[in-house]
Amino acid sequence: MTGISQIYSKSLPAADEIQHGDSLAPEGISGLETDKLPEAKSVSVSSFAVSWAKKYYSTVAARENQAPRQIPQSPELTNFEGNRPQIVDKLTDTLKLASEIAWSRVEALLGEQIERHGIDQSLINSLEIAGDSRTLYRKAIDAYADREPIFRLSVLVGKDLIKVRRKYSDTDPLVLGFVTVKFQYISKILLGCLSESERAEFAPYLKVVDDYLHIPYGEINEAAANQPPNSRALLAVQHLLQQTTQIASAVYDRASFQHQGYRSSSGYLSDREVKISGIRDVEIFQSYLCWCVLEGSIHPVQQELFPICVMLYPKLHVSWELVQDMLLILFWEICERLPAEDLTIFLPYLRTLTEMFSRDVFDN
The missing domain is CATH 1.10.490.20 (Phycocyanins)
Structure with missing residues (x-):
């Protein structure tokens, strides 16, 4: 899976x-009070939750949109060899382009989901998401450049990642889905510009970012x-x-x-x-x-x-x-x-x- x-x-x-709103429910289906789950009434509440899921x-x-959509092809990225400063330079240079390419892929994959799930399109601010993603990836790259151990990344970036995650989940949890997909595409592109050995060295830093977002x-x-x-x-x-x-x-x-x-x-x-x-x-x-x-x-x-x-x-x-x-x-x-x-x-x-x-x- x-x-x-x-x-x-x-x-x-x-x-x-690479290696490596008050309610989300659409209008008309959020009326079931299933969020409280007393243990003594688990069977009854369980049936309510299933009914809610069905609706x-x-x-x-x-709302499914049957129109086929194509995922755009990206420019070919070349693998490089080099030491840590050169790796950092490659990642830094690639980051802005990666953010732009990633969002085009998000739109191709999930664009029709906005209507299908009844998402308020004004909540999906691509510029804001791009800024947040570049900031967080920049911190991960800086931690790698400073030779910070992996476990330190959760201290250096963890609070920022939690804050970003909560900002989008509080707005509409499905917007968080768009954000996490974009981050995944950025990770793929960043790792794609590295050689296999470089990829293995930097990938653990991206895993911390992924864990905190998901x-x-x-x-x-x-x-x-x-x-x-x-x-x-x-x-x-x-x-x-x-x-x-x-x-x-x-x-x-x-x-x-x-x-x-x-x-x-x-x-x-x-x-x-x-x-x-x-x-x-x-x-x-x-x-x-x-x-x-x-x-x-x-x-x-x-x-x-x-x-x-x-x-x-x-x-x-x-x-x-x-x-x-x-x-x-x-x-x-x-x-x-x-x-x-x-x-x-x-x-x-x-x-x-x-x-x-x-x-x-x-x-x-």
Whole structure:
């Protein structure tokens, strides 16, 4: 599975390949009060959440624009060899052009989604998004130039990334989808101007940027701060967060085995780049699950995760069957790994998340 966290479109030139509102719901479908999820009423609330998901997906599907769109080809980018200062020069020189090319690709991929999802077009300010993206990438490049270790990048840029992410998610979470897609294209172009060895050296800096944009760290930390010390929800989330990467890897391996030969627009599940992005997607789902537990609400999934998936996955030819199987595997992996007292906390939200993405929703 890939799409939320990475875009590796095989239709792009080889030189671009890299390693590595109050409610979002359209008018008329936001009336269900499903954001509160008391554990004692999980089954009833779960059914409401599924009904909400059905109405959201049906409304979006009805707006589908069938006109085909083409992803423009980009200028060929040449690989270079060089030392760190030369690498920094190449990245700096490429950044402005990368931002411009990236936005044209975002428009080609997602342009019709503005009408389909009922997004207020005035909220998508390409100049503002370009300025934010260049600023954040410039800081990552500067950290690399200063030989800052990777772990320091979260200190140097983390707060800025959280601020930018929240600015767009607060405006309209689907605008955040446009922003993250643009960042992915910029990353591809930046890494495309480097040699393989240079790419391996700089790619970890971009991964930090990607992680902070895709995973709601700020919201999770804020919700955790509002929990009483040693609350059951807080302890359960801490236990899961210690295992998210291992769980994501296991989920991806099992899903890949079940879908051998599957290919999205990003490539085969066995491709290294697709595996990296797919594992992160599973981590993203777990992060939203943690946010829900800490908020005591399914609202984060309704407000951000579900609509962004509905917007991005079909455009990237990621099947709902693959997503559904991934979530079922995730369900059982969490059940097997967490102690009973933690599972009691997670189970209502995990069940609801799984059912919101079920065949019952998308087959209708």
